[in-house]
Amino acid sequence: MKSMKNLKFTNELKGIGPKLKWFLFTQMQDLKLTSDYINFICPDANREMSNPIENLEKMVRQSLIREFSPEIQNLKSFDLLVATVMHNIQVKSLQGDAVTEEELELD
Numbered sequence: 001m002k003s004m005k006n007l008k009f010t011n012e013l014k015g016i017g018p019k020l021k022w023f024l025f026t027q028m029q030d031l032k033l034t035s036d037y038i039n040f041i042c043p044d045a046n047r048e049m050s051n052p053i054e055n056l057e058k059m060v061r062q063s064l065i066r067e068f069s070p071e072i073q074n075l076k077s078f079d080l081l082v083a084t085v086m087h088n089i090q091v092k093s094l095q096g097d098a099v100t101e102e103e104l105e106l107d
Contacts, residue, residue, distance in 0.1 A: 053086075060085050 060082055065072060072078055 056089065057082060057086055
């Protein structure tokens with residue numbers, strides 16, 4: 001009876017191993033992307049921001065790779081997908097600026 005309990009416990013641990021590895025991997029990816037995002041939003045005073053558009057494009061690429069798989073980089077349409085996402089972000093940003101200007105004119 002005791003050996004059956006040990007066997008059950010051991011089998012449960014074997015099942016937890018891959019799940020734990022996957023969980024830790026995803027948490028590390030979240031931390032990595034979140035750290036890049038925080039550094040982008042609040043850069044260090046000592047470090048100069050090189051080009052915010054290039055940094056945003058790098059974050060978009062990392063996000064797409066993380067969301068789908070690393071193999072997505074090898075597709076011919078990956079650069080087109082990145083360009084489309086960047087275009088959508090820029091359009092939404094400009095629309096937000098236009099709304100803000102309209103609100104300021106109303107005041």
